[in-house]
Amino acid sequence: MATVSMSWSLPTINNSSPSHLRRPNRLHSVMTSASLKKEISGVGVRVTEGQGNLPKVVLSSPHGSEAELYLFGGCVTSWKVANKDLLFVRPDAVFNGQKPISGGAPHCFPQFGPGPIQQHGFARNMNWSVVDSDDVEGNPVVTIELKDGPYSRSMWDFSFQAIYKVILDAKSLSTELVITNTDKIPFSFSTALHTYFHAAVTGASVRGLRGCKTLNKDPDPKNPLVGKEERDVVTFPGFVDCVYLEAPDELLLDNGLGDKISIKNSNWTDAVLWNPYLQMEACYKDFVCVENAKIEKVQLDPEQSWTATQLLSLV
Numbered sequence: 001m002a003t004v005s006m007s008w009s010l011p012t013i014n015n016s017s018p019s020h021l022r023r024p025n026r027l028h029s030v031m032t033s034a035s036l037k038k039e040i041s042g043v044g045v046r047v048t049e050g051q052g053n054l055p056k057v058v059l060s061s062p063h064g065s066e067a068e069l070y071l072f073g074g075c076v077t078s079w080k081v082a083n084k085d086l087l088f089v090r091p092d093a094v095f096n097g098q099k100p101i102s103g104g105a106p107h108c109f110p111q112f113g114p115g116p117i118q119q120h121g122f123a124r125n126m127n128w129s130v131v132d133s134d135d136v137e138g139n140p141v142v143t144i145e146l147k148d149g150p151y152s153r154s155m156w157d158f159s160f161q162a163i164y165k166v167i168l169d170a171k172s173l174s175t176e177l178v179i180t181n182t183d184k185i186p187f188s189f190s191t192a193l194h195t196y197f198h199a200a201v202t203g204a205s206v207r208g209l210r211g212c213k214t215l216n217k218d219p220d221p222k223n224p225l226v227g228k229e230e231r232d233v234v235t236f237p238g239f240v241d242c243v244y245l246e247a248p249d250e251l252l253l254d255n256g257l258g259d260k261i262s263i264k265n266s267n268w269t270d271a272v273l274w275n276p277y278l279q280m281e282a283c284y285k286d287f288v289c290v291e292n293a294k295i296e297k298v299q300l301d302p303e304q305s306w307t308a309t310q311l312l313s314l315v
Ligand SMILES: O=P(O)(O)OC[C@H]1O[C@H](O)[C@H](O)[C@@H](O)[C@@H]1O
Pocket: 102, 113, 119, 120, 194, 217, 221, 241, 242, 272, 273, 274, 289
C-alpha cells in the first residue's frame, strides 16, 4: 500500500455530523433544473441547464475560477482558472443521459476497466442528486450522491451510497468520494476518477511515477505486462494505457500548454495514464488522462465506508 499523507485536507462544512450523513438541502434524484435552482443555497453554486438539457451545477469562486459538474454521471466537465479550461471533453462526447460523458472527470465505479459488468461500471451513466451546497470561506462547495437503483441492481445487486464533495478554490479543485456499504452483506469494488486534462500531447509529461510497479495494457489489455517504471518523466509518444500500482500521493502533470498541475490524493492508491493516440485521431493530441484509481478491490462490510480525496492545483 502506498503511504497516505494528508498534508492537506478538505475543509469541513460547519456542521456537527459527518458531511456524508448531513442532508440540509436534501434533494431528490429525479427533478427538474427549475426545482433544483430554488433549493441550491451555497454562494457561488447554481444549477443550470447544460448540454442535452441535462442539469449542470456551476461553481464560481470569488477569485474568478469556475467549475461545472453534470449530475448525469456526477461528472466534473470543466475547471477553469483565469478562463482557461484545464480539463478536456472529447469532441465525440454525447450529452443524452444514456451514454457516459466522455471527458472531464468521470467516475469508474464499482469496476475499473472491463470485467463482469460494463466497462468502468455504472456510476458514470446514472443520475446523481445534489444533497448539499455551501461555501467554505467563500469557496463554493457542492455535495452529490448516488444510490443503488433498479439499473445498478440489474448488474451489481448491492445497496450502496456514494457521496462526492467538490470544492473550488482560486487555483484548485478538490474532491472527496465516500463509498458506504448500506447493504446487509459485504461487497467489493474497484474505482477511478478518469480525469481528462487538456494538453498538447507531444509536450505533456507526468512526474512522480518512477519506481512504481506497472501493468501495461499495451499491446494486450486483457494480459497486461508487469513491469517497473524507470523514467522520472513519463511522456506520451504514442498509444499509452498503463496502470501504476501504489503510486505516490502527488504527481505533477505538465500539460505542454504552459501549465503545471499538481495531482495530490489520499487513498487513491494507484494511477493510470491513458492516451488513445490514433484510435481517436480527431482529438488525441489535445488531452491526456491521468487517473487516480483504486485497482485492487476494496472490500466493505455492512455500514463500512471508504474515503478517497483528490486535490488538483495549478502550481
Ligand atoms: O472508452 P472508455 O470506456 O471511456 O475507456 C477509456 C480508457 O479508460 C482507461 O484509461 C482504461 O485504462 C483504458 O483501457 C480505456 O480504453
